[in-house]
Amino acid sequence: MDWINAAAQGVLLGGFYALLASGLSFLFGVMRIANLAHGASVVLSAYLALWVLELTGVPWFVTLIVVVPLIAALGWVLQLSVLNRALERGGLAPILVTFGLAVALSSLIQELFSADSRSIPAPGLGEASIAVAPGLAIGVLPLLTFGIGILVIVVLQLFLARTRLGRAIRAASDDASAAQLMGIDTKRIFALAAALAMATVAVAGVVLGLRTQFTPVYGNLVLIFAFEAVIIGGLGSLWGTLAGGLILGLAQTIGAQIFPGYGVLIGHLVFLVLLAARPSGLLPKAVTA
Amino acid sequence: MTGTIPSAGFRVARSTRASKVGVVVALPVVGVLVAMPYLFPAGIQQSLVQLFILIIMGTMWNLLAGYAGMVSIGQQAYIGIGGYGLVAAANLWRVDPFLAIFVGALVAAIVAIPVSFLIFRLSGGYFAIGTWVVAEVVMQITSRIPGLGGGVGMNLVGMTALAPTRRIAYVYWLGLALVVLAVVVTYLLMRSRLGAGFTAIRDDPIASASLGVPVTRSKRLTYVVAAAGCAFAGGLLAISTLQVKPDSMFSVNFASYMIFIVVIGGLGTIEGPILGAIVFFALQQWLSALGAWYLVILGVVAVLLTLLLPRGLWGLAADRGVRLFPVGYRLILPAADVRRKA
Numbered sequence: 001m002d003w004i005n006a007a008a009q010g011v012l013l014g015g016f017y018a019l020l021a022s023g024l025s026f027l028f029g030v031m032r033i034a035n036l037a038h039g040a041s042v043v044l045s046a047y048l049a050l051w052v053l054e055l056t057g058v059p060w061f062v063t064l065i066v067v068v069p070l071i072a073a074l075g076w077v078l079q080l081s082v083l084n085r086a087l088e089r090g091g092l093a094p095i096l097v098t099f100g101l102a103v104a105l106s107s108l109i110q111e112l113f114s115a116d117s118r119s120i121p122a123p124g125l126g127e128a129s130i131a132v133a134p135g136l137a138i139g140v141l142p143l144l145t146f147g148i149g150i151l152v153i154v155v156l157q158l159f160l161a162r163t164r165l166g167r168a169i170r171a172a173s174d175d176a177s178a179a180q181l182m183g184i185d186t187k188r189i190f191a192l193a194a195a196l197a198m199a200t201v202a203v204a205g206v207v208l209g210l211r212t213q214f215t216p217v218y219g220n221l222v223l224i225f226a227f228e229a230v231i232i233g234g235l236g237s238l239w240g241t242l243a244g245g246l247i248l249g250l251a252q253t254i255g256a257q258i259f260p261g262y263g264v265l266i267g268h269l270v271f272l273v274l275l276a277a278r279p280s281g282l283l284p285k286a287v288t289a
Numbered sequence: 290m291t292g293t294i295p296s297a298g299f300r301v302a303r304s305t306r307a308s309k310v311g312v313v314v315a316l317p318v319v320g321v322l323v324a325m326p327y328l329f330p331a332g333i334q335q336s337l338v339q340l341f342i343l344i345i346m347g348t349m350w351n352l353l354a355g356y357a358g359m360v361s362i363g364q365q366a367y368i369g370i371g372g373y374g375l376v377a378a379a380n381l382w383r384v385d386p387f388l389a390i391f392v393g394a395l396v397a398a399i400v401a402i403p404v405s406f407l408i409f410r411l412s413g414g415y416f417a418i419g420t421w422v423v424a425e426v427v428m429q430i431t432s433r434i435p436g437l438g439g440g441v442g443m444n445l446v447g448m449t450a451l452a453p454t455r456r457i458a459y460v461y462w463l464g465l466a467l468v469v470l471a472v473v474v475t476y477l478l479m480r481s482r483l484g485a486g487f488t489a490i491r492d493d494p495i496a497s498a499s500l501g502v503p504v505t506r507s508k509r510l511t512y513v514v515a516a517a518g519c520a521f522a523g524g525l526l527a528i529s530t531l532q533v534k535p536d537s538m539f540s541v542n543f544a545s546y547m548i549f550i551v552v553i554g555g556l557g558t559i560e561g562p563i564l565g566a567i568v569f570f571a572l573q574q575w576l577s578a579l580g581a582w583y584l585v586i587l588g589v590v591a592v593l594l595t596l597l598l599p600r601g602l603w604g605l606a607a608d609r610g611v612r613l614f615p616v617g618y619r620l621i622l623p624a625a626d627v628r629r630k631a
Contacts, residue, residue, distance in 0.1 A: 034414025036362075085596050095360045095414045096552055096595045103545050104588025107581040220541060224425065227418040231411070265429045268422055272407060275419070279410035 001135045006257040007250065008138060014249025015146030016211065018242045019204045021226035022152050023197040025241040028230065029160075030173045030193040031087060036098040039223030040105035041198060045071050045205025046214050047113050050120050060122045060210060068202040075198025079191040087190070102219070110216035120209035145207050149245070152200050157238045159196075169193050228271040234281025243282050247274070302619045303480075311613035322465055326458035334461040338529045340570045341464035342522050346543060347550035347562030347569075348471045349518035355557035356479060356487045357511040360413075362544040363420025364519045366404075366427045367397040369539040371520025372527035373437060379447040381436070386447050387463060390524035397520030400427075401513045409505065421541065428539035442534035445527060460529050467521050472614075474514065476559055479616040483507050488617070545584070552591045555601025559614035564603050 024038045035041075048070065049063040078101070086097040128140040160166040171179040172186040179186055208214060208222070229248050233240030248267050255266025326334055346364070353359045374393025378384040384392060408419040432440045448456055478484060486507050489497035498504050527533050546569065554565020576583035594601060600608075 032413075034418060036414060036417065082592060082596065089596065089599065092354060092358070092360055092556070093595050093599065095417055096548065097592050098414070099360075099362065099417075099545075099548055100552075100588045100591030100595065102588070104585045104592070107584035107588065110581040111585065223418065224422055227415065228422065231415060231419075235415070265426065265433075268426045268429070271422065272426070275407055275410060 002257060003254075005136055006253045008132075008136065009142070010250035010253035011246060012138070012142035012146045012249070013253055014246030015149035016142070016207065016245070017149075017225050017229045017248050018245030019145065019149035019152055019200075019207060020222055021229035021241045021245055022149070022156060022238065023201040023204065024223075024226045025230045025233075025236075025238055026156055026200065027194065027197040029236045029238070030169055030197075031083075031094075031190060032173075033083075033087065033094040033098070034227070035197075036095065036223065037101040037105055038201065038226060039219030039221070040102045040109070041071065041074075041201045041219070042205045042208060042222045043214055043216065043219040044105055044109055045202040046120065046209035047109055047118070047216075048202075049206045049209055050118055051113075053120060060120050060125075060206065063120075064203065064206055067206060068199050071202035071205070072195040072199040075194040075196075075201075076191045079194035080187065083194065084187050084190060102223075106216050106219050113216065115216055117213040117215045118209075119213050120206065122210050125210065141210060145211065148203060148207060150242070152203060153238050153242050156196070156200065160238075165192070225267075228267070231281060232271060232274050234284035237281070237283045240281055240283035247282075300621050302621050303615060303617075305612045305615050305619075307611045308613055308615050315613075319465075319469070323462070326461055331454055331457040334457050335529065338461055338464045338525065340566060341468045342525050342529075343546065343550060343566040343570055344468050344563055345471045345518060345522040345525070346547045347554065347566045348475055348559070349515040349522070350547035351551045351556065351558075351562045352475050352478070352511055352518070353515045355551060355561070356484065357508050358487075358491060359508060359512065360417045360548075361420040361515075362417045362541065362548070363422070363424035364515065364547060365539050365541060365543040366420070366424035367401065367516040367519035368523035368526070368543050369424075369428060369431065369533075369535070370397040370400060371523030372533045372538045373431060373443075373523075374520065375524040375527050376443050376445050376533045377437060379445055380443060383447070386445060386528055387459065389447075390463070390521060390528065393524045394517040394520040398513050398517040401516035402509070405509045405512045409508065421544070424539055424541070428535050431539070432535035438533075440535060442532060442538075445531045445533075448528070448531060460525070463528070464525050467525060471518050471521070472559060472563070474518075476614050476616065478511075478514065479559070483510065484616050487511075545587075549587050549591055551601070552594050553601055555603035555607070556599070558600075558603050558607060558612075559616070560606070560612075561601050561603040565601065568602065 020042060023041075024035060027033065027035050027038075045067050049060065049067045052058070052063045052066045053060060082097060082101070083094065086093040122141075125141050125144075129137040130140065130143070131137045160170060168179070168184050168189050169192070171182065172184055172189040176186045179189075204222075208218075212218075225248065229244035230241050231244065232247050233242065233244030248271065251270035252263040252267040255270070256263030259266065321328075322337075325337065346368070350361065350364060353361050353364075371390070371393035374396045375386060375389045378389035378392040379386040404423055408416060408423060411419040431437055437443065451459070479487070486497065486502040486504075489500070489502050490504055490507070494504060523538060527538070550565040550569045551562050552565070553568050554563065555561025572583070572587070576586065579586075598604060
């Protein structure tokens, strides 16, 4: 039963990692850049939600109404002011710029909210669980996280595949100059994609705040886990990212079941082994995203 | 005559006037630096060792990013291996600490070879995060080995026989020698075929590969050299602070420092990281009272410099033809000489 329990927890944790990774995966799919400020943005969202909650006393899910638009707007502004220029420069510029943003953001968070570890209070939610079978209980919060993770990935995928705007984003991503000839303002489209990616970052941040004690530097870990999920799954594929998140979650919980205390390290090692065995990931570019 | 290139009369220049003046200026500067322990108190020497560590780290990071186009945020793996290697060899095997630094560098170079085969499968920003994962793995494994002090780390014990003033002076000289070594090795590497190959790869990777430039092999060699260089910086850090701890020796802050140093000073030149390290060191002293704001400022400065002044502060000088370490080939056409004579 321990093993089944570990596997169930691993799958649920994997849904969380997929949620953390969806914005990173989406942005890479559109712009071919790895956003090194991804983790810092997730943590910023968590702090922002906590701030709203403490200021107004609303329940945690209401904070999404404030946090999602604000962080999405931040993505829009950053793309238009900084990232589009970095993309034009090409080469190392996008990496260096997003790294600079990551350092500035996480230090700013530390100045504004102190280095203490915090979490978003959600009375009752953290402890609630559903007994599935004798000896196997599934927490409501992990289940909710899992559901949100799947939902975000499905919505992003459907948006890209089915909507007019999604088609414009794919066009701008595949061939920017051809898309411009077709009347697409690629800079605005990229700004829109960044806003959308940051909206998922905001959701991930609030969920992170509910699940864990976070600190200003927690973004480092978020970036690493999200990156591992993206690479295991295959670059440019949202379904792959979901699969990658599940594998990482399972590796960590089953690893911790075998060697208590070594879960995260085993997750890293499984990632490195998969990188050696399947460098292009599980579902490389399965869908143009 | 017009339209034909004269078979004789043009020449290829590898040095510049600035580089010749530079050698004349640099020798006395190095001379004064060598004499420092006789002239200045220990505190200044210890500060300069911190600066030397920054120069070595910046120079190695620039070797990776500025020449070979690889952005690493995981060089702290090798800084940590260098520091731990030194302390482990000195404490456990009773190697003289000043020789033990080579043990750390050797271990780092050996570790870097298999690691390169893994992370070279990634590119761009994902290469960067991949190097970071490797650094995390190395740190977590190190902090779980009881013989290496686990999560607490170790103190370097072999140095207590030396009187403090003597110890500080020796560490200072070691640091100075390592800075000179790092700069000279980078200079020689970039003047060699390897450097010419990287110039070709930067301009057109596919064309240069088809002309026989060994792209991956050149990158791997550079990666291994940079690993050894960062291990020297880590060894220097350990021998100057006399201790190693997992979270400080493998800190991702080192990656930030390296990036800031090179972005401020200028990517892809040998002078840039030296200048950048000096500016960064000064900023560290002046802005330390600001707490985390100083990293906010540095982060924003890095973004602005990347976009507005991508070749950094040294780029401003290089635009005026000042090159202290010329690694390229410049063609001097006779026309220019003729015009000068006329």
